[in-house]
Amino acid sequence: MSKDELWQALLAQIQFNISKANFATWFKNTGILQKKGPQVVIAVPNNFSKEWLENKYNKAVYKILHGLDDEIREVKYTVAKLETVVQLPQNAPLESDGPVSQLEFQDFKVNKETNLNPRYTFDNFIVGPFNELPHAAALAIAGNPGSVYNPLFVYGGVGLGKTHLLQAIGNEVLNKFSQKRVKYVSSEKFASGIVNSIRNHNIDKFKSLYKDIDVLIIDDIQFFAGKEKSQEEFFHIFNSLYEKNKQIILSSDRPPKAISAIEERLRSRFEGGMIADISMPDFETRIAILKTKSQEKKINFSEEILEYIASNIQRNIRELEGALNRLAAHQKLNNRAPDIETTKVLLKNLISSPSKTTNPDKIIKAVAFHFDVKEKDILANSRKKEIVGPRQIAMYLIRMELKSSFPSIGNKFGGKDHTTAIHAYNKITKELENNEHLNEEIGLIKEQIYRL
Ligand code: ADP
Ligand code: MG
Secondary structure, three states: OOHHHHHHHHHHHHOOOOOHHHHHHHHOOOEEEEEEOOEEEEEEOOHHHHHHHHHHHHHHHHHHHHHHOOOOOEEEEEEOOOOOOOOOOOOOOOOOOOOOOOOOHHHOOOOOOOOOOOOOOOOOOOOOOOOHHHHHHHHHHHHOOOOOOOOEEEEOOOOOOHHHHHHHHHHHHHHHOOOOOEEEEEHHHHHHHHHHHHHOOOHHHHHHOOOOOOEEEEEOHHHHOOOHHHHHHHHHHHHHHHHOOOEEEEEEOOOHHHOOOOOHHHHHHHHOOEEEEOOOOOHHHHHHHHHHHHHHOOOOOOHHHHHHHHHHOOOOHHHHHHHHHHHHHHHHHHOOOOOHHHHHHHOOOOOOOOOOOOOHHHHHHHHHHHHOOOHHHHHOOOOOHHHHHHHHHHHHHHHHHHOOOHHHHHHHOOOOOHHHHHHHHHHHHHHHHHOHHHHHHHHHHHHHHOOO
16 A cells, blocks of 8 residues: 555545534645654644644554554554545534543543444344354343343453444343443453542442442453452452342453453352353354444455455454454545455455464564564673563563463573563563553554464
8 A cells, every 4th residue: 555545545434533613624634754664654734733633632543553554563653744635525524523532532422431433333243153042141231231141241352342342232121221320341441440539549439339239341351360459359359249239241352250260259250140142153244243343334255255254364253353354445535445455455464364373483583573572682691771672572462471480581682580480470560551642552553462
């Protein structure tokens, strides 16, 4: 994709996420000035726009650009005049002016009270052999919260529909029982809420937020691992709701017994209800998902293209959607659906290698690549700040992804002591509690690890 095509594709996507007025104001006379390796420099007409884009839209811009070309890892803005100006798409959206938050760009319609995104419903949740059980449990709960399966614990790998299913329950409960109070929260938000309220000496106020909830949904509970204080408070909140027959719904990327560093009493609480896993969709289901989603986008892709995507993208539904979005952006620019050859080019860097395994070298490579430092520097003894950080992250990831022992990790990094590895692991774990940016960075590196 050329610079202009890339920017066109970005504009095509971003216009659906913000109001027409904002779109015209902030994206007029913008374009890509330069694209060099992982870095993209965006030209903006003045300092005011620069500041605004940096503060308000950078996350979204980055997300979309990275989605279009996963080589892109850094977006910068600079005041400059472009030789050619990319035209804004004509039929900009009719979306009302919603507050667009920097954090959850796509979720700008999220209900402030419940944190639920209305886009996640049972209606648009596709059911197949891979998710039948959790879906059935979810439906039962939505019809009768608090009295069938409690808690419901859904687990499965990334992008397989945990968040969608959990939020669908919440949305359906609100539909059916408008007086019920539902709250959705990610475990990171929950944990940082606890940390902050302890710091500000108002933990009781925090707890009171959860006192009268009928359906409490906590997503990605694996992030509680090692956060003792959060677990402690959660345990109390869990118990008091549970005793009142309130519904609790949890998700994680792994089953309760595989979450290390989680208190035993909490684990046994989780195991006391219904545990259901979402596995990977088989080929037929992937085709069904692609068909449904392309109908939603009102685009007809040939069978050949759908089969190409379904055979090459197997890992999860988010990636299937990503592939469709990329093709849809192309279709929008060219006014016709891409043929199979174009599809192959467009999806080249989305198609993953068959191996889903990784090893320490791949992890180090991905970290070095992400931070643009040399692998051999990470492995050596440099005390430079720009090396120490990435090294600690590499150690952390090797521990998290491979469960390697601390002595073997130390060894790998130029024969360091196991305490160095433990220190790195603890430091990053701690930092992840409050540092959303780091969370995201690590997410991106992980994506890369399994692609190498
Ligand atoms: P997870 O929370 O497991 O990482 P998500 O719930 O965020 O996964 O799902 C990733 C994307 O795939 C979302 O856009 C979601 O709407 C979509 N998706 C996942 N499962 C399904 C499904 N069964 N039917 C339709 N869309 C799905
Ligand atoms: Mg999720």
